[in-house]
Amino acid sequence: MVCVLVLASGAGWESEALTRLGEASRVVVLKRCVDVDDLMATAATGQADVALVALEAPGLDRSAVEHLRRHGVRPVAVVADPGRDDVAARLARLDVGSWLPAEDLAELAATVSRAEDLGDTRAGSGSSLGILGAGTGPGDWTQPETLGPSGAGGPGRVVAVWGPAGAPGRTTVATATAAEMARRGTPTLLVDADPHAASVAQHLGVLDQVSGVLAASRLVAAGTLHERLPATCRTVAPCLAVMTGLPRPDRWVEVRPGVLGDVLEASRSRGSVVVDTGPDLAVDHAAGPAGARNTMTLEALEAADEILVVGAADPVGLSRLARALVDVREVVGSTPLRVVVNRMRPSLGWSEADVVGMVEGFARVSALHFLPDDRAAVDRALVAGRALGEVGDSSVSRAVARLTDAVDPGSLGASGARRGGRAGRGRLARRVRPRTAGTARPR
Template identity: 25%
Template sequence: MGKTIAIWGPAGSPGRTTLSINIAATLASYGKKVILIDLDTFGGVVSIYLGLDDQKSGLAAICYRADSRSFTPEDLLNIAIKVPIRGGLFYFLSGIAHHSRWPEINQPSLLRVIGSAKTAFDYVVMDLSFALDSVGQDTRGRLNYTLMGSGDFLVMVGRGDPIGICRFIRAWPEVPKAQNGRSLSIIPVINMVRHTAVGSRPTKQLREVICEYTSFQQVWQIDFDQQVCDALLLRGKTIVDCMQSSSVAMQIASIARVLQ
């Protein structure tokens, strides 16, 4: 049975999508069978990042298909897009390009799709929106709660400056509620880290602040490198295909190793 990895962060947490794509690509480069699902129900942009058509929603199509009793994991393989990378590939299920299509994502059907994906893949990487709501029954925030709580790993993303860290710490008390008594490994990742925003020793300072106000014992970071991010976006490529020697690539690889 495969493992699910939810990538989530509070409002103002940049890089959820970039991290989702590159974690999926890195795991696939290790020889794992991986599917990436764009589950940002406010309007996913993974397709744009990869240079693909964002008007066709594989997610909506597979949820519609999952309503059928004849739905099988083979349907998922047929609808998902194969994304080639250096030394392999990963599968990608495109999301909804506009929030108005949210009603097409039926939660019971989606959970069935994810269950099937776990039987067909080693890893199911889910790029979630910022929303988080433990009260509503049919909201996008409630869906995130459900997906996070049913998974194996949660990569919680924050921004590497005082505002981003404050939002990260404020969001933390809500995250354990999603576990519902299950064992969920939470990986804290602070993105866009730069000494000009947090001081001359950013790694030490970020770790001390976050560990003081949460139960985390370790914090992963990704440095701010606009040149790397722009190069990937311009080419529609992943960190596996270019910029492999950058600090960003090595930091993402260190996160991927924890998820194995």
């Protein structure tokens, strides 16, 4: 599969080029770039193979072409008037060897494929490190099998964060838990697999317009997922990478059934994986392709070693949580369920013990955890585009730390020190509590 960026700068050949590339079986147009800066920024994500550019594009110079090549993107120029005397000189100045005339694009797909076949400078992940942050080493998610769930080599755990409809706080819990695991030295990948309302990128201030999930889906189809998986992710903190979700809800059809399961299986070889999922579990095969929208959520739950079921603490939220526990148990069988009751507050008039009694009447779960209603801390994190633990100490960040103690016990040594030599870094090093603190278990 060849992923192509297109920079036509308003040239008349763009429509025909997009049509011809769309008809090619091994070519995918990754993005139509608005200018050279947009082209260079998208190339830096490491997800493209070829850049189809107008030779006359404003700002296209030798340094821009070198930038493309550094990130493994091969330039192909479209020349509007190949008979002009200065065309050959400009191609030479830009160091662009592949080109074709705008009036004859019949060989466009073949030219693009040949350009990609010349080689891939991303071998060795030179450009991948451009998006994955600082270099590789122990504890970096970029390296396969660097750190398993207990600090030794081996596959990591997949933790799915799920909950019923009604915005109980799934994404907030997923981002906060993944960030806390990473702060403790666990190489962690946060995957946005919500087919309805992907929002992890917005929560963490990732402005990349290229969907990591869609890019990974294309790599699965091309058979190159394992070696190029880091190129589909963005590093947002040491040990924490993010695979962004669908840019629009209607693009779920581009993630074929089975793809997300392959992505999660490949990802766990590099560390732990936290998956933010959608609320719906129904798949209506009688409705045809449209009935398979929730397949992404089901595949995430099937791949999970443990599931965090998030529910709101208010009467409507608890009612939805009770029904959801019955529904999800029917889907996941014996996979451990850990309930997270979010936005718990005294004004509701019931205690944690009351909630425990309600939950145990519907399902048997591994544990219950309560997150306080700290709206100010959540708002600070959302406005800053950062995880809860990165915007200062708060009651909810301390509760997330205790939740992570249970979800990722391998990050705590016998003395309670963080794994990976990070125990003395920041406030979180002082937040360690016994695992039972703030945790209510069914009686």
